Structure formats: structure tokens, C-alpha cells
Amino acid sequence: MSKVIEKLNVLDRKEATQILLAAKKQKGLSYQELSEEIGRDKTWVAAAILGQATMSEEEALTLVKILDVDPTVASVLQQYPMKGSLDSAVPVDPLIYRFHEINQVYGTTFKEVIQEMFGEGIMSAIDFRMDIQKKEDPNGDRVIVTFDGKFLPYKKW
Template sequence: MSLPAHCDALLACKTASGKSFETLAKEVGKPEVWLAALFFGNAVADEETAAKIAKAIGCSDEAAVNAMAGRGPGNVGVAGGITRGRGWEWPPRDPTLYRFAEAVMVYGDAWKALIHEKFGDGIMSAITFRSELTRVPDPSGDRVKITLDGKFLKYSDTDDW
């Protein structure tokens, strides 16, 4: 996956800082998964948060900080210029990303059926979305626990038009 130049700059500064996403998230008071998405160009920070992150990782690249805050060439407004999910080949070749695709292929129909059963005809939004990833110790080998927390959006009926 090719990343925008500002992402490469941010990731290089993060690496040089020696800080993990978890540490940075705690420092700036933001969720860890959201912060990681920001570094890959899939989220936009407000100006105050962008400045805090830049300071925390020692990033003096003005273009990278501006892009993080949705400013700069190609950016119109706060979220302008951000293309979430860009650059993925399908199916993904990266083993970790492929396993996510595999989970959706195997469990997607079941998740959809359960959403419809429990909530009605609609979808889980990825717009007002939260996610967490934790390591869970297990005697048979540590487990990866990922929480996907999206608002339920009911499909409109023709009566609603």
C-alpha cells in the first residue's frame, strides 16, 4: 500500500520517537485505533490534537502537521483530501489484512443476520465509529480482541420519503 507523503513523514517521526501508538494515544488523550488510522491517512485531527501529536513525536514537518489537520494542497475544509480506505488491493496480500477479509467472508453473513435480528433492517455505521484492540492472555496463546462499535442506522422505508 502506498501512503501519502505526510503519512510517511509522521510514521518516520513516530519511529524516531520510540513511542507506541498506545503511548501516544494516552499522551494526546485520543483512542489508540483512531490515532493509528490518522497516521495512515484515514482520519483527520482537529488543529489542537494535530499540534499535540506533532510535539509528542518531535515532528517539525509543517506539511505533515497541516495534512493531519485536513489543511494543505488538495484539502478543502476539515476532511477535504482524505480518502479513507484508499490503496487496498482486493483481496489483500498482507497476511494480517487478509485475515480481516477472511473473517468478514466467513462471519459477515452471520453478523448481518444478527444485526437484523437484534436491531431490524439496517446497517452498522462506520462514520460514528469506535474501535479498540487489546491483547488477552490465554494459556493456549495470547488472543487479539477487537471491538467494532458503530451506530445502528435503520434503512428508510418508502413511507419515510
């Protein structure tokens, strides 16, 4: 068995993520810088590195070249991921927990307003885009998170 095949058999998504994050840190590159080279949005590139999106062969090869990591990592980036990387328990990381808290406090508000505007249905997490921006503010910088998902009405049959 070739060394490449051996590595493919033992390298999983989590290990590939660890390798990529370590190389990104070592090179001092931002997701924005990587996204400009790959031709995708910074949040999508972050999702792919973290194992939540599938890269094309060209995107994966570009990333491993930029980060100067073993090319076998590119094969892992092209595999279909298991979506949803968090445990089902309430997250304890403070930043991730705040998103959980936002859903706990405002989830019914999201639902009520969206369904008033669009009808009964959901916002797609498949036909979906996300953007994260920084807004400077004299009272403390602001985080702007935009969720942009296609509305999917419930069907009647």
C-alpha cells in the first residue's frame, strides 16, 4: 500500500481540521486572505476548514498549497461532511453559548416575524449564506452577523 493511501485511511476530518488550523496560525493568514485566494466567502472557507462544507478539488488543492500542508488533506476536504459539529448539550464556549442564548430568547420572535412576513415555513440552512462583519463603535466594537437563507414554505398534500 502506498504512503498516500495509508495516510488517506487514517486521516479523518477532525485531524485534517487540526492540521489546517495549525498551518493557518503558523502562516499568520486570515480567513479573508484565504478566501481571496480560493474565490469563496471567508465564512464559507472557515466552514470548510472546520469540516462543515465540501471543497471542490481545485479549492482543496489551492488551500493545501497556500498552507503548505500534505496534499492528502485535500482529499479529506472533498469528502461530504457530517453536518452539525456541536454536541447536543448546551455549548459551554461563551461565544457559541451566546448564539444558543439568542435562539433561546429570540427564537420564537424569529419564527413569529418570519412567518408573518412569508407564511408558514422555514429558513433554509442549505440554500444559505452568512456574513460576519466588524463595525467600529466608540462604545465598543459591534459584531454584525447576517443570515441569508432561502424561505421554504411547508407543503400541503
